[in-house]
Amino acid sequence: MTPFSFARADDAAAAVRMGGAPGAKYLGGGTNLVDLMRETVEQPTSLVDVTGLGDAIEERADGGLLIGAAARNTAVAGHRTVRTRYPALSRAILAGASGQIRNMATMGGNLLQRTRCTYFYDAAARCNKRVPGAGCDAVEGFNRIHAILGASPACVATHPSDMCVALAALDAVVHLQGGAGTRSLPLVDLHRLPGGRPDMETTLEPSELITAVELPALPMAARSTYRKVRDRASYAFALVSVAAALDVAADGTVRDVRLALGGVAHKPWRAAMAEQALRGQPATEASFRAAAEAELADAAPLAHNAFKVELAKRTITAVLAELTGDRA
Amino acid sequence: MSIIDTVKQAATGMMVKLTPDAPPDPLIARKHGALGTSVPRIDGPRKVRGKAQFAAEVPAENMTYAALLYSTVARGRITALDTAATEAVPGVVFVMTHRNAPRLKPPALFQTDPRAAGASSLPVMQDAEIHWNGEPVAIVLAETQEQADHAKSLITVAYQAEPARLSFAEAATQSHQPPNVMGEPAMIQVGDAEAALAGAAFKVDLTFRTPRHSHAAIEPHAATVWWDGDQLVVHDTTQMLHQERWTLAGIFGIPEESIRILSPFVGGGFGGKGLWSHQILAVAASKLSGRPVRVALSREGVFRIAGGRTTTEQRVALGAKADGTLAALIHTGIVAMTEHNNCPEQFTFPARHLYAADAMLLEQRVAEMDMLANTFMRAPGESIGTFALETAMDELAEAMGIDPIELRRRLEPEKDPTSGHAFSSRNILEAYAKGAERFGWDKRSPVPRSRREGEWLVGMGVATATYPYYRMPGAAARVTLTRDGHARVAMASHEMGMGTATVQAQAGADRLGLPVENVTFEYGDTLLPAGTIAGGSSQTASIAAAVTAASAKLVADLLKRAGNDSPLAGLSADDVEARDGGLGHRDGGDRFESYASILGRAGLEEVSAEAEAPPPMEVMSYSMHSYGAQFCEARVNAVTGEVRVSRFLGSFDTGRILNPRNATSQFRGGIIMGLGLALMEETEFDERSGRVMNPSLAEYHVPVHLDVPEIDVIWTDIPDPHAPLGAHGIGEIGITGVGAAVANAIYSATGKRVRDLPITLDKLL
Ligand SMILES: Cc1cc2nc3c(=O)[nH]c(=O)nc-3n(C[C@H](O)[C@H](O)[C@H](O)COP(=O)(O)OP(=O)(O)OC[C@H]3O[C@@H](n4cnc5c(N)ncnc54)[C@H](O)[C@@H]3O)c2cc1C
Ligand code: SF4
Numbered sequence A: 001m002t003p004f005s006f007a008r009a010d011d012a013a014a015a016v017r018m019g020g021a022p023g024a025k026y027l028g029g030g031t032n033l034v035d036l037m038r039e040t041v042e043q044p045t046s047l048v049d050v051t052g053l054g055d056a057i058e059e060r061a062d063g064g065l066l067i068g069a070a071a072r073n074t075a076v077a078g079h080r081t082v083r084t085r086y087p088a089l090s091r092a093i094l095a096g097a098s099g100q101i102r103n104m105a106t107m108g109g110n111l112l113q114r115t116r117c118t119y120f121y122d123a124a125a126r127c128n129k130r131v132p133g134a135g136c137d138a139v140e141g142f143n144r145i146h147a148i149l150g151a152s153p154a155c156v157a158t159h160p161s162d163m164c165v166a167l168a169a170l171d172a173v174v175h176l177q178g179g180a181g182t183r184s185l186p187l188v189d190l191h192r193l194p195g196g197r198p199d200m201e202t203t204l205e206p207s208e209l210i211t212a213v214e215l216p217a218l219p220m221a222a223r224s225t226y227r228k229v230r231d232r233a234s235y236a237f238a239l240v241s242v243a244a245a246l247d248v249a250a251d252g253t254v255r256d257v258r259l260a261l262g263g264v265a266h267k268p269w270r271a272a273m274a275e276q277a278l279r280g281q282p283a284t285e286a287s288f289r290a291a292a293e294a295e296l297a298d299a300a301p302l303a304h305n306a307f308k309v310e311l312a313k314r315t316i317t318a319v320l321a322e323l324t325g326d327r328a
Numbered sequence B: 001m002s003i004i005d006t007v008k009q010a011a012t013g014m015m016v017k018l019t020p021d022a023p024p025d026p027l028i029a030r031k032h033g034a035l036g037t038s039v040p041r042i043d044g045p046r047k048v049r050g051k052a053q054f055a056a057e058v059p060a061e062n063m064t065y066a067a068l069l070y071s072t073v074a075r076g077r078i079t080a081l082d083t084a085a086t087e088a089v090p091g092v093v094f095v096m097t098h099r100n101a102p103r104l105k106p107p108a109l110f111q112t113d114p115r116a117a118g119a120s121s122l123p124v125m126q127d128a129e130i131h132w133n134g135e136p137v138a139i140v141l142a143e144t145q146e147q148a149d150h151a152k153s154l155i156t157v158a159y160q161a162e163p164a165r166l167s168f169a170e171a172a173t174q175s176h177q178p179p180n181v182m183g184e185p186a187m188i189q190v191g192d193a194e195a196a197l198a199g200a201a202f203k204v205d206l207t208f209r210t211p212r213h214s215h216a217a218i219e220p221h222a223a224t225v226w227w228d229g230d231q232l233v234v235h236d237t238t239q240m241l242h243q244e245r246w247t248l249a250g251i252f253g254i255p256e257e258s259i260r261i262l263s264p265f266v267g268g269g270f271g272g273k274g275l276w277s278h279q280i281l282a283v284a285a286s287k288l289s290g291r292p293v294r295v296a297l298s299r300e301g302v303f304r305i306a307g308g309r310t311t312t313e314q315r316v317a318l319g320a321k322a323d324g325t326l327a328a329l330i331h332t333g334i335v336a337m338t339e340h341n342n343c344p345e346q347f348t349f350p351a352r353h354l355y356a357a358d359a360m361l362l363e364q365r366v367a368e369m370d371m372l373a374n375t376f377m378r379a380p381g382e383s384i385g386t387f388a389l390e391t392a393m394d395e396l397a398e399a400m401g402i403d404p405i406e407l408r409r410r411l412e413p414e415k416d417p418t419s420g421h422a423f424s425s426r427n428i429l430e431a432y433a434k435g436a437e438r439f440g441w442d443k444r445s446p447v448p449r450s451r452r453e454g455e456w457l458v459g460m461g462v463a464t465a466t467y468p469y470y471r472m473p474g475a476a477a478r479v480t481l482t483r484d485g486h487a488r489v490a491m492a493s494h495e496m497g498m499g500t501a502t503v504q505a506q507a508g509a510d511r512l513g514l515p516v517e518n519v520t521f522e523y524g525d526t527l528l529p530a531g532t533i534a535g536g537s538s539q540t541a542s543i544a545a546a547v548t549a550a551s552a553k554l555v556a557d558l559l560k561r562a563g564n565d566s567p568l569a570g571l572s573a574d575d576v577e578a579r580d581g582g583l584g585h586r587d588g589g590d591r592f593e594s595y596a597s598i599l600g601r602a603g604l605e606e607v608s609a610e611a612e613a614p615p616p617m618e619v620m621s622y623s624m625h626s627y628g629a630q631f632c633e634a635r636v637n638a639v640t641g642e643v644r645v646s647r648f649l650g651s652f653d654t655g656r657i658l659n660p661r662n663a664t665s666q667f668r669g670g671i672i673m674g675l676g677l678a679l680m681e682e683t684e685f686d687e688r689s690g691r692v693m694n695p696s697l698a699e700y701h702v703p704v705h706l707d708v709p710e711i712d713v714i715w716t717d718i719p720d721p722h723a724p725l726g727a728h729g730i731g732e733i734g735i736t737g738v739g740a741a742v743a744n745a746i747y748s749a750t751g752k753r754v755r756d757l758p759i760t761l762d763k764l765l
Helices: A012-019 A033-038 A073-078 A080-085 A087-094 A099-104 A107-111 A163-169 A219-223 A272-278 A285-295 A307-324 B003-011 B044-048 B084-088 B145-153 B168-172 B193-198 B241-252 B277-289 B299-305 B349-353 B382-400 B404-410 B428-439 B500-512 B539-562 B595-602 B660-679 B738-750
Strands: A005-008 A024-027 A046-049 A057-059 A065-068 A173-178 A181-186 A209-215 A224-229 A240-248 A254-262 B064-070 B076-082 B092-097 B136-142 B156-161 B187-190 B202-210 B222-228 B231-236 B259-262 B293-296 B312-320 B326-337 B357-368 B456-468 B476-482 B487-490 B519-522 B576-579 B582-585 B592-594 B606-612 B625-637 B643-653 B711-715
Touching (some): A012 A173, A012 A209, A024 A033, A057 A080, A065 A080, A080 A087, A080 A219, A087 A163, A087 A219, A107 A163, A163 A224, A163 A240, A163 A254, A219 A224, A254 A272, A254 A307, A272 A285, A285 A307, B064 B145, B084 B145, B136 B277, B168 B326, B202 B326, B222 B277, B231 B277, B241 B277, B349 B357, B349 B382, B382 B456, B382 B660, B382 B738, B428 B625, B428 B643, B456 B643, B476 B539, B539 B576, B539 B582, B582 B595, B643 B738
Parallel strands (some): A024 A046, B064 B293, B643 B711
Antiparallel strands (some): A057 A065, A173 A181, A240 A254, B064 B136, B187 B357, B202 B312, B222 B231, B576 B582, B625 B643
16 A cells, blocks of 8 residues: 555535645545555545545435435435335445445445456556556456446446446436536436546546435335345345336336346446336336347347346346336 | 375384274273363354464564565566665565575475475575466565555566466366375276276266365464574464474474474464465565564465465266166366476365276376466365266266165265275265255255246255365374373364364363363474374374373373372273273272372372374275265246355264364354355466456455355264274365255256356356
8 A cells, every 4th residue: 555644524625625636535434445555556645534524314305315425335225214215225235245344335435436347456457447558458358247238448347336226226416516616417427438448437527526415306216126146145246236116007007117237337327228118118027028138239248248138137127027016 | 195105104114003903992982071072162262352362463572564576477587676666665674585585495395295384396586487476576574564565566576478378278288197196096997987988878978167266264374483593483374383394494494493383373274274485485584684574464465375276177977887886987187286286186086985886987187387386275176076076976866867865875885996995984874864854855856947936946956075084194292190180282283263172172181081171282382292284184083193192101101100009009001091080990990099199199290291193004904084965955046047055954974073063163164165165266367367366355255144054964973993082084074065965956946057166147047
């Protein structure tokens, strides 16, 4: 680990000021950043601890929910309103990492956690994300955990967060504060696809701080869920995951649907094509499968991850079927 | 060198006391002692309170902390190495590379001598040559670990890479038989197995693949070392104290007596805690810097410089006759190894002793690669050998349309199929019968994919577990009896969490006729009488045999000292037994004198005797093995292919069970490790670079609690009359057969056979 200075920010404005220094990084729970510093993948010269900033979870007048960026993952997952009105979010968080890590991890840090691509983690490997232009050792290497959608020849990594998949499905909005003031951004626009610049992972401005995540009032989210498929029963990243909310009309057709996938792309993947294919269709396994096929029509698997294409289709179908049943 | 060879050597020209037909250990018949009871772990309270000091926790004045830099190429030469920036980092004490390392002899390779401990015979940091991706190229000492870690990251190294043998498939084309496999022949042929296979009524001919595994003990390798003048002190976490001492003495060219190694606690060994390069580098750097050194490997460090289980490709072909007996048994295969180590993963060993067959072909080959030396890992060979053999047995049973347990019954041999020896103790069918009844095997449908609960397909599988009985020669023990009726039993042996200290206190208590609270077992220090390695599940028997010898000597001495005024006067050692805190006539009458009385009359505070165990002649005349039947219920998700093991039962036949609580834990631990082997463990070795790509417990998966169901464990508890205490070692058998039991259960659930490990969900979609 490279030596660094450490300061705690008392408010967002101070954080943004300190975060603007060259080589500065925000520190949430540190469960990802500190790991990467130990591997010298990240080498910030100063850390600005933002865990003292807003961590409240507030219900808004319009029925939405505002979650401070410093809120711990455990607190969010266990929050009553989250559990009852946005069960997909609670389940997604609880499907991730371990109890200890979730106790430390913050909302902001979870959003910006970095890929688990093993070549990214190993300074001896070639990685365009770590060293732009160096090449990508994953494309021809171990890529079982890599992307099948939206990847580029420069990078085939996935975004590893579970929580973000639920947020993507639930139309979450990210609140930001930067040198130029505050703004907000739909979560699905926060992360970028790799293109030619996999090192640029988000649309954030330099030193822009995440201050909160907002969940809009979304009545259908009460009937939402998250399903994660992984290599062991717990404490493993998703091979494929699905977050979904479903609203079925009295006549058995799909009135509305939200669907997002994890483990398949460089960003939490909102399955817009599948959603479109489903609206107005009968809520049957056949339509679910057809929608899943539509979403994955452009999937481009690598040597070791072709199974994810079928796995994603099956998981989407099963999750939507579950939401139409009584169990959801 | 094999145990047999060592025994032969040891037996040459000496009187062998323990002949094959020596009477059974009298403790086997004793019913009301400490043995056989669940004495709680003596080390437990200290560990729970955090008071057990491990090697990375031993304090030293003036300590320095080491960081190792690992090579990033598999083969080649260092062409440039710049440590200037490193040396300028505040707190850095010393930097050692091949340029300033002291001249060291290569480590004596394990098994080239009974005293050798080297995991590899490669010289350590002696030149610019690189032999595997991850080889240490520099060691940095600093005042703190953080300074050392940072300083190490500033070293720049340039390599001239050379072509390396990194593809197992390519290396396999150049494979050859090793000179021996753990001292046994690499190939055994009985009749013409291929011809017998061709003519068999039922046959299966299958290929299995198993991946590399890395050691993942809870305690990563670590040592704290210092020199006191020319005396070297090493606090290590090791399963081979005296062997490590002898080997270090050779490497550094110093007398063995000037080295003391202490290892009171080992946080899991599993075969991995031997002599690797980090201890050697720490000792050398401590010598040159004049400071104590703590080297505590990171988890990545363990993956890069401490070897694990190697990869194999195995063929099992079975040909059965119409009556259901075997015409042909073929088990052959290739493992990856280096030319600097000798660990050919004895995967054909189970087939050598389990089944009767008219013709046999068992052959092991090795393919040399440029990689970290592989090493022992819980039941090396037997764990993955039983995966192949026992999956094939299941497939044969199905081809024949009979129950897999019935097939094993038909194939039960009368004597050892390859050695021809009588079995010392073999109750495998009883283990099967008991296990089947308790598990509810009769509820299994012979038709795969016939049980479904919601999304989950449910199936049951069974497989044989087996592991040899070993007793290592060369162990010595000292028994000291004090006037207040306490005893200390001492041998430089190892407590790696198995319960050695507890069980040996129990055995010492029964041997000396004392309550278990009065007996202490001392271990973990080379100042004590030399022990053997804690490997091959041999330590319990090895210690017991030495303690028996030392106790006999002590009894003879006590009788002599008792003199003519003792009620024991005139009795010989054969006439007496230890009981109730003293010695008494075997006839149970009232000729008895307490130890306190004997010592009191002799005016002694304590007496002590030391003796070496007789060579393990029992293994030369009998086929001595442990057995078990592993039963698994697996659920496979029909949508996602995810596997959950929902029930597991191990039914074991391992001689007498000395401490049921410890034994349960050993068996369960082995089974859990077997679940990892079956379902998830895999070291990702990138064949382009020779680099391990998942050197972390986040990406190298071992089972977590949620992967482990309630595991039921039962045993026959039938003593082996030819083993000390009637017991076999039980550390390794638990993992054997698990891979196949799981694979067979998955087949029963889904109708899919997976023959390459681990059985991940993508293989079941
Ligand atoms: C062994 C292991 C297993 C795991 N398994 C899973 C899993 O299964 N599923 C899963 O989803 N996750 C998993 N995780 C990842 C875990 O969820 C993340 O590490 C965690 O959410 C990161 O949160 P943090 O607060 O600790 O972030 P930090 O590590 O503190 O920071 C992460 C990044 O976010 C930036 N940052 C933090 N706060 C802000 C802010 N307010 N504004 C702008 N930038 C900010 C930091 O600068 C840094 O770049 C696992 C982690 C580990 C170590
Ligand atoms: S996939 Fe992306 S993160 Fe992984 S090595 Fe390639 S460029 Fe780096």
